[in-house]
Amino acid sequence: MPLLELRKVSLGYARTAVLEQVSIHLDEGEIVTLVGANGAGKSTIAKTVSGIVRPLSGDVLLDGKSVAGMTAAQRLRLGVAHVPEGRQIFSGMSVSENLMLGAHSLAATDQTALQERMEFVFRLFPVLKPRLSDIAGNFSGGQQQMLAIARGLMSKPRLLVLDEPSLGVAPLLVAEIFELIKKLRDQGISILLAEQNARQALSIADRGYVLENGAISISGLAATLAESPDIAERYLGVGTGASVSSERSDRMAARLTIAIS
Structure with missing residues (x-):
């Protein structure tokens, strides 16, 4: 039985759906990452899991029991802690x-x-x-x-929801934060990671979900997603785009050579 499950959840604000029919699950002891472009809905899913946002439809389950009607405080007492985007510490x-x-x-x-x-x-x-x-x-x-x-860890959570932990962090510290996330998983804390830095997120996660156009487009083992040429080109900054650009440059150079000669 999954620790966390979203079943055909439609998510949004003021009855306007941002994501439709989202289904994800997270097993005990896993890091599961949500990747996608800015505004794809990663933070909305994170807030729905922790109880900040209520689903428009569908169900949220913890240990197989519905928590869709519970508040964030009630879910916190069940072991769900949320570290929000932008940190939101009391400065x-x-x-x-x-x-x-x-x-x-x-x-x-x-x-x-x-x-x-x-x-x-x-x-x-x-x-x-x-x-x-x-x-x-x-x-x-x-x-x-x-x-x-x-x-977030002070409440002794079973499930830690991390929303964009690398946002606004100096590059030298980003790697340190992701190493810490792995360490938390190794100590028995399950983690849902919403992260725009797909390369780092997939490198430490067990599984991943890719969000596009208001839905989950691809899911699978994180290592498999990281090796996908399609995912690499769109989210990791590598892939077929570089070779296409190179081919275009080669064709243009050939035309110029013919024109000059």
């Missing part, structure tokens, strides 16, 4: 305050569990521990993204 608050907001359900019930979770986060993000009193808004984009992921 005027300290690092410690941001982390505590992520752990509010633990803080009210079990101080020992809260401390254990803090130590877990510090092992993943050692840069945060000496800066607990620093104002989060003074951090770089990459550091803020790390704080946002750490805040």
